[in-house]
Structure formats: C-alpha cells, structure tokens
Amino acid sequence: KQEVTQxxxxxxxxxxxxxxxxxxxxxxxxxxxxxxxQDPGKGLTSLLLIQSSQREQTSGxxxxxxxxxxxxxxxxxxxxxxxxxxTYLCAGIYNTDKLIFGTGTRLQVFP
Amino acid sequence: NAGVTQTPKFxxxxxxxxxxxxxxxxxxxxxxxxxxxxxxxxxRLIHYSVGEGTTAKGEVPDGxxxxxxxxxxxxxxxESAAPSQTSxxxxxxxxxxxxxxxPGTRLLVL
Numbered sequence: 001k002q003e004v005t006q007x008x009x010x011x012x013x014x015x016x017x018x019x020x021x022x023x024x025x026x027x028x029x030x031x032x033x034x035x036x037x038q039d040p041g042k043g044l045t046s047l048l049l050i051q052s053s054q055r056e057q058t059s060g061x062x063x064x065x066x067x068x069x070x071x072x073x074x075x076x077x078x079x080x081x082x083x084x085x086x087t088y089l090c091a092g093i094y095n096t097d098k099l100i101f102g103t104g105t106r107l108q109v110f111p
Numbered sequence: 112n113a114g115v116t117q118t119p120k121f122x123x124x125x126x127x128x129x130x131x132x133x134x135x136x137x138x139x140x141x142x143x144x145x146x147x148x149x150x151x152x153x154x155r156l157i158h159y160s161v162g163e164g165t166t167a168k169g170e171v172p173d174g175x176x177x178x179x180x181x182x183x184x185x186x187x188x189x190e191s192a193a194p195s196q197t198s199x200x201x202x203x204x205x206x207x208x209x210x211x212x213x214p215g216t217r218l219l220v221l
C-alpha cells in the first residue's frame with residue numbers, strides 16, 4: 001500500500017532558526033513529490049515540485065530534496081519567520097497523477 | 112484568471128439530504144480531482160477525472176458521485192448525506208505535474 005508519513009506532527013521554533021521537515025514514502029515508484037503549505041481554514045498552496053529525475057528544488061528560503069532509494073524527502077526552511085507558521089504537507093505523485101498525502105507537520109514560528 | 116473555485120464555502124445538511132458541490136477552473140486543465148480532508152488523516156482522493164466526460168474512483172468513493180459534463184466543471188454529489196461525510200472538501204486541477212487547489216468547502220452533516 002502506498003503510504004506517506006510526515007515527522008514530526010508538530011514543531012515550534014523561535015524566529016530565525018533553520019529547520020527541516022521530513023517526509024517518507026513506502027512506494028519508491030514515485031513520479032514526483034510535491035510540498036504544500038496550508039494555512040488554517042484555507043486551501044493548499046503548492047511550494048515545490050520535485051520530479052523523479054531531480055534531487056532537489058529551491059525557491060527562496062525553501063529547499064526540498066528527494067531520495068527515491070531511501071523513500072525520503074526533506075523540506076528545509078532557512079531563517080524561519082512567524083509568517084512561515086502553517087501546516088506543511090508532502091504528497092507523492094504516482095500513476096494517473098494521483099497524489100498520496102501525508103498527514104502534515106504543523107509549524108509554529110514564534111517571535 | 113480565477114484559478115480553481117468552489118461553491119458553496121460552507122453547508123450544513125441533515126442526514127439523508129442530498130447536495131452537489133461545484134468545482135470550476137478557468138485554466139483549461141484536463142485533470143481534476145476531489146479530495147476530503149479529515150483531522151489526523153490527511154487528504155484522501157474521492158474521485159477524479161482525466162478529461163471531459165470521464166470520471167474514475169479514488170481511494171474513498173463510496174457515498175459520492177461525480178460528473179464532468181464540461182471541461183471546466185467537476186461536480187461532486189452526495190445522494191444521501193451521512194454524518195461520516197462531515198469533512199472539508201477540496202477540488203484540484205493539475206498542469207505539468209503541479210496541482211492547484213480550490214479554497215475548500217466545509218460540510219457538516221447532522
């Protein structure tokens with residue numbers, strides 16, 4: 001069964017800290033992996049998409065890596081800010097573009 | 112360009128009532144999806160469509176029906192609502208591997 005797990009479930013850090021969010025998946029036959037941000041009561045915003053042929057993607061202070069052989073992806077957030085507070089979801093994209101979501105990491109960055 | 116929109120934003124139903132959720136996208140995307148999001152369970156795929164006139168079952172299709180009569184619209188129907196269908200419903204479309212999500216519909220079934 002295709003499953004995606006995210007650890008930790010919640011994280012609280014002081015402003016300015018660099019942090020890593022973890023995502024693991026059971027089926028390595030993954031096409032792509034996508035990271036999303038979800039603010040309370042809102043929809044999902046795509047942050048980064050890593051194709052299976054790529055190892056990482058960067059956007060501003062965000063860097064996402066993908067290691068298919070170990071079934072892991074990480075989202076690195078540099079110099080965290082209170083505005084980064086949200087739930088971060090990773091999703092593995094398999095055949096027919098179906099996404100398998102993790103349950104998310106709820107991040108709080110305090111001033 | 113409004114992206115992906117959903118109506119209604121919030122609805123309360125009584126057990127046994129029916130309703131239709133509407134998803135619309137103006138980006139001319141072929142693939143569209145309906146998910147439900149429940150606490151502690153992440154997002155789960157209900158149904159999806161790979162083009163106008165086509166639909167397919169996802170992970171949790173029971174109790175739902177869908178239609179894709181027009182490319183820009185994807186409808187999710189509940190024929191006889193149950194309390195277990197209380198959830199937040201998200202619609203999405205995909206382009207070049209990236210999914211674009213609507214703002215969600217919060218449904219409460221009493």
